[in-house]
Amino acid sequence: MEVPLEIPIGDAISRIQFAPNSNNLLISSWDSNLRLYDFDGSVLRLEAPSEAALLDCCFQQDDSVAFTVASDGFIRRYDLHSGIIDPMGNHDDMATCIGYSNETCLLITSGFDKRLLSWDNRTKKHFSLSMTLDAEIDSMSLNGFKVTVGIGASAHVYDLRKFDKPNLSMEPCNGTQLRCVSSIPYAEGLAVGSVDGRVALHVSSSSNSNDIGYTFRCHPKSKDGQHHLAPVNAIAFSPLVSGAFVTGDDEGYATIWDARSKKRLVEFPRYSNSVASLSYNHLGQLLAVASSYTYQEAKEIVEPPKVFIRKVDNIDFGSSSARRKT
Template identity: 40%
Template sequence: MIGGGPGRELSSPPSDGISNLRFSNHSDHLLVSSWDTKVRLYDASANILKGEFAHRRPVLDCCFHDDSSGFSASADRNVCRFDFNTGREDLLGTHEAPVRCVEYSHATGQVVSGSWDKTVCAWDARGGTRVGTYPQPERVYSMSLVGHRLVVATAGRHITVYDLRHMPHPEQHRESSLKYQTRCVRCYPNGTGYALSSVEGRVAMEFFDMSDAGQAKKYAFKCHRKSEAGRDTVYPVNAIAFHPVYGTFATGGCDGFVNVWDGNNKKRLYQYSKYPSSIAALSFSRDGRLLAVASSYTFEEGQKPHEPDAIYVRSVNEAEVKPKPKAYAPAP
């Protein structure tokens, strides 16, 4: 099914490329990082900008600590902690190159950062001390956490899976089943695997279980493509977001479209009307009622005139995200 307007546009958007956005686990607060060096906190339901913090260089990722504080990863090589209630900002730690990813584990109380210096670092969120440094085969492009498990995707199509309780000894070293550069990795909410997207308009569904039966379930599919006059135009898939209730997921591409997929039944459930620019990031709210969409040019075609960066918040209808029951043929 295709349709639906873009949603309500948030006021006071970032003035340069949006690198990520995330809903809080406790409210409709939305945390946004961007290339204009800012981290912003919005009340997405009330359409209010509640506060902002600034780095010296572009902010490449952000995540919540609690409802009004969080962590940021910046091209200035710093990982910072900030509190919008008190206005306090602290330096948690520093990498040797821009920091691309940051995650907070509620299970262990650790902050994990991934950098283009080819390392992942773990930090104590309370004291700001470095817990460990873990070398990677290449620059870190994307990370995702579920429970105690961390998935790190790097350049060169490398995937490393960690148990946060035993970081010095990775659980798995894998290679992406997609042939081209990884753009995004996101763990399944049920903890059984992860979805991986690439610059070549594909998504792979992977599983942690390395048994033959477990690996037999994995598959990949094409998406975010356009066919005109017998010629395919292929777009990078920049963003993946899982619905917290139904386990279906949305993908966003440089074609400006957001698609919703039923991974179990291998079907597309919905496609929203085209957004003004590339989809840079996606996030469902904690109850799945809202979907935040970052419409922000990701420079896949180099420097050129483009639409202003914008954040849209959609009200999600159940029919857009709920898996449809399988149709069974009557017995003869």
């Protein structure tokens, strides 16, 4: 069953994210509004206007505080109970990615100023550390003490406890531009989606000789009798089923895969826009899908952005190697 959320959103959706401990959904958008939707109560709890397009968002470790980064470079903190918005600091150019680490209590942001910044919300000055990279960061993902960033065709993994150089650097799609990166929650590793429709997974071990890595064509589509590939915009791993992850592409398809067998488990009916962002709830029973143009392609379909919630706890995985967590 799938439920469309009746929320008018005036411009492209940049990110959707379920709360750490509830079914509240955070939605950031290019229309400069941060929205908080209570799925259980079927009500919009908060709509907070900002001064610039919001390019990413995240929760803190509980459900009461959220953060955004915006086209004006500013990082903003939102009290989701009172609606109060506080600026924390800024990048020197557009701020594009944000994530929160529960393990370190640090907020990590990146921007077009080629800097990766960390912020400590427990101090008055907030700002903690800065690292200047060689190029703009296109995508970012946090898991535990690790932050994974995508820069051009390269993926780099940093340890937040030793924030000076990457522990791992690689070109997982052999020189092809990356569109998204995702840390693997159940292992030391990463998954990436590329502009040519490939997904690459790399799982690290204590011995480099035992590292596991593979790439597969994720979203091959047929159009006008010709085979073409749709860029992969988003990847999210299931908290409920170990080894299962979902991808979303520019053609509007969301597909669940088995990471171990590389087999497609289910492909949902096509959405009217690109799949711009994906998020599982904390139990892995619900999947949020943002159907929105992304400003990535010149010929994108421009339909009103929408968010859909799909129940996924009843999917039959059959003989797949992906298994429900107990």
